[in-house]
Amino acid sequence: MRRETRFAAVLREAAAARRAVGAFTCYDLLGCEAVVRAAEARDAPVIVLVGPASFAARGGERLLAAFRAAAARAPVDVLVQLDHASDRALIARAARAGVDAVLADGSRLPYAANLAFTSAVAEELRPRGIAVEAELGRVEGDEDQAAQVAGGALTDPAEAAAFTRASGVDLLAVSIGNVHGHYAGPPALDWERLERLRGGGGAPLSLHGASGLPDADVSRAVALGIAKANVNTELRAAYFDALGAGVVSRREALDLSGLGEAVIHAVTDVVGAKLALFGWAAR
Numbered sequence: 001m002r003r004e005t006r007f008a009a010v011l012r013e014a015a016a017a018r019r020a021v022g023a024f025t026c027y028d029l030l031g032c033e034a035v036v037r038a039a040e041a042r043d044a045p046v047i048v049l050v051g052p053a054s055f056a057a058r059g060g061e062r063l064l065a066a067f068r069a070a071a072a073r074a075p076v077d078v079l080v081q082l083d084h085a086s087d088r089a090l091i092a093r094a095a096r097a098g099v100d101a102v103l104a105d106g107s108r109l110p111y112a113a114n115l116a117f118t119s120a121v122a123e124e125l126r127p128r129g130i131a132v133e134a135e136l137g138r139v140e141g142d143e144d145q146a147a148q149v150a151g152g153a154l155t156d157p158a159e160a161a162a163f164t165r166a167s168g169v170d171l172l173a174v175s176i177g178n179v180h181g182h183y184a185g186p187p188a189l190d191w192e193r194l195e196r197l198r199g200g201g202g203a204p205l206s207l208h209g210a211s212g213l214p215d216a217d218v219s220r221a222v223a224l225g226i227a228k229a230n231v232n233t234e235l236r237a238a239y240f241d242a243l244g245a246g247v248v249s250r251r252e253a254l255d256l257s258g259l260g261e262a263v264i265h266a267v268t269d270v271v272g273a274k275l276a277l278f279g280w281a282a283r
């Protein structure tokens with residue numbers, strides 16, 4: 001029988017309570033601490049996302065080890081996922097480094113090549129208890145840089161059902177008008193498409209680019225069964241604002257720990273607000 005990964009179990013339990021699991025990109029331990037504190041305050045499981053550029057960079061293995069150590073000491077379920085990786089060698093390295101999940105991103109490939117790539121990753125990782133998220137259709141925009149972008153190629157519901165059955169992935173990232181970074185115009189999500197994707201009987205669905213979506217849209221997506229929602233840009237904006245103000249006010253005293261706390265507080269507030277939208281009330 002197909003074994004359920006810990007990652008999939010966390011998503012399933014949240015979905016049973018009609019909640020989405022929040023996934024938040026972290027670039028350092030201040031961001032990670034903010035995510036853990038916000039999760040603890042709401043007794044929510046969370047996913048710490050590590051971008052492929054962060055992991056591939058010098059020190060990336062040490063950063064990931066630090067996130068795993070933070071996760072192991074958290075009072076709630078904290079899972080670590082390598083985000084948007086299209087390089088098999090990088091995925092293999094992340095698996096060895098102990099991630100709970102990877103996003104095997106073949107969304108730039110034609111359908112058959114995406115399926116072959118994703119299936120190979122799933123075959124390699126799932127027996128080791130590591131979950132695999134795939135992306136079908138294309139969510140436009142850059143993960144690490146904010147720029148205004150329009151929607152990419154929307155996910156086809158019939159293709160999505162066939163894709164998840166054939167690949168055996170735990171989760172599917174869909175493109176329904178969502179983008180990474182800032183939206184070029186008012187976001188217009190394709191709700192009918194989301195309902196058809198949900199009704200297709202495939203894997204649970206994730207929504208990337210939850211930064212910049214109106215709260216009502218996020219709530220609606222969660223109500224329609226989105227299992228996981230990714231947030232990045234808004235956390236970086238809060239980080240920069242708090243850092244900028246703190247550098248000025250704390251420079252004279254060289255109060256580095258106070259500066260770090262100010263950043264953590266600002267990011268915690270944003271993560272907490274997103275978790276509330278995803279269905280996790282404050283304790």
Ligand SMILES: [Zn+2]
Binds near residue numbers: 230
């Ligand atoms: Zn993404």
